Amino acid sequence: MTRAAFIRNSLAMGIGFPFLTNFISACGRDEFQVPEFQTDFSGKVIVIGAGAAGLAAGYLLQRYNVDFQIIEASSVFGGRVKRADNFVDFPIDLGAEWIHASPAILAEIIDDPGINANIDFITYNPQTFKAWNGEKWTNHNYASNFYSEYKFKNTTWYGFFEKYIAPELLDKIVYNQPVVKIDYSGNQVILQTEDNNFYEADKVIITAPVKVLQSNIITFLPELPTTMSSAINSISMDDGLKVFIEFEEKFYPDLFVVGRFLQSLSGDDKIFYDAAFRKDSTRNVLGLFTINSQAAPYIALGSDQAIFEKIMEELDEMFEGKASQHYIQHVVQNWSKEPYIKGSYSYNFENNQEDTVNTITAGLEDKVFFAGEGLSIDNQATVQGACESGYTAVEKILT
Amino acid sequence: MNKNPIVDEYLEKKMKSPFYLIVFLCFLTNLPLKGQNTKMPVSIGYFAPYGVQYGAKAGISIPWKNWESDRKEDQIRSYNLTLDPQIGYFVFPEVQNNFFLNMELAIRSHKNEKRFSPMASAGLGYLLGLQKQEGSVNLATGEIDFETTALHYFVPTVSLGFNIKPKKSMGYYFKGFFGRKIIRGLEGSTIIGAEAGITFNINQKN
Secondary structure (H helix, E strand, O other): OOHHHHHHHHHHHOOOOHHHHHHHHHHHOOOOOOOOOOOOOOOEEEEEOOEHHHHHHHHHHHHOOOEEEEEOOOOOOEOOOOEEOOOOOOOEEOOOOEEOOOOHHHHHHHOOOOOOOEEEEEEEOOOOEEEEOOOOEEEOHHHHHOOOEEEEOOOOHHHHHHHHHOHHHHHHEEOOOOEEEEEOOOOOEEEEEOOOOEEEEOEEEEOOOHHHHHOOOOEEEOOOOHHHHHHHHOEEOOOEEEEEEEEOOOOOOOEEEEOOHHHHHHOOOEEEEEOOOOOOOOOEEEEEEEEHHHHHHHHOOOOHHHHHHHHHHHHHHHOOOHHHHHEEEEEEEEHHHOOOOOOOOOOEEOOOHHHHHHHHHOOEOOOEEEOOHHHOOOOOOOHHHHHHHHHHHHHHHHO | OOOOHHHHHHHHHHOHHHHHHHHHHHHHHHHHHHOOOOOOEEEEEEEEEOOOOEEEEEEEOEEEEEEEEEEEOOEEEEEEEEEEEEEEEEEEOOOEEEEEEEEEEEEEEEEOOOOEEEEEEEEEEEEEEEEEEEEEEEOOOOOEEEEEEEEEEEEEEEEEEEEEOOOOOEEEEEEEEEEEEEEOOOOOEEEEEEEEEEEEEOOOOO
């Protein structure tokens, strides 16, 4: 059961019990352990993608002194972990933003008892909730009593990777190398990039987003087995959009939705939220997070400017012109438009999730392996899930 | 018995503060003498605001007024109006610890000598919420230090439920409650939930 489904059911029941409350925690966080093992592996590994899963895989390969390289299609590392540094006086997560677990998960990802550092976080427990039905607002502040997560206070997910995971990997990452062909027919796996560069390795970990795999940007030789391609195509990953707008004053609640409140939280999300909530800042930043069918109409508009204007139009209607009146600046992050990402995150599985994930993570002829947020059963669609799957793929290769 | 003025003076000072408490309790326990029912059930309950928070409360029902209605033949219905001071604690896991004092005015009725009685109440409480608004995680150990902020709420509530009166010593109750958490300078929020517990008598003068 998803967290949203659990909340709906709990509310319907009207009464909770301690075990149910433990269960809600379990919906948000599952056991996460960096694998420890013995290995005699002496070959070379190439990781395709320098997102959270790829960086985590590199982090573990480094720990076991394995010869490896990370081939990244874009010019930066992070993937869907991305930061806007100079927008306001605190860094903004343009991609993954919430810590969908206890902040202790950050220590578990790093798994380094020798590290001497702390990270500040906020309890993201908005106090004012509203829903706009097209004509009027309804209050849903009761939600402050059961919805709570965590966010970074002074840094971002990107900042976390930049400081604690990436430093040892920077000289291992090769940028601007979109892989277009993976030949695993021989003893070695040969990768061909868009620029006709070739890379060879004994094992390869593919961490490209599901949507990239589905779009056949990368061809395989031999072709992917039908079971594998069917499994990949059975995971849905659709549009994703984040927009941040700075205003002179805060005229909006901590969190608001358009449409029915609980349905909006649990379905295809479109959530406006105070992005400066409990941050060390006096600036007023409204965030819009929207995915799937809710994001599609915006994405269809094409340009970032058209998307921004549509959102301002909506806000002005909701807040009687205050959006235009107090507007200062904005930033649009259209994830669907990112050529090597193409959407938000894995969302739904046509078939049994565990079977699908097991089919894909079984890999190809013990030479090509897969990782990514969509391939974590316990922490799917989260940064820690991406890291977990990266670690698992490395463990498979080295043991 | 010989009186020792020094001892008397010492006891007078020592007992001063408890004395006021005893006077207050005597006042409370004397209230029911004005009515017919002198039992003062104590209740201990488990309750769950919003379905995902949980806690416990303890209270006492102080009889204020009792009366009977016999509009139907062979069916006398008794009504009890009580003042129910309560103290309790509940938790929103990982987010907020709550302590509260509450006073309810409750009415219960029952037919003849039946133990089942529906009840309704209205209450006003003070709630101290200790909210974990931010914190710091140690990346080596995963240990978390939370910084807590105190929030003060007034909480008017209404409740509907039923009692199974104590037969000898123990009874039960269940009620649903609905109200509003009011906090100065911020928007309030609805509070809703359910409560179940046991009641037992501590004072039987009949």
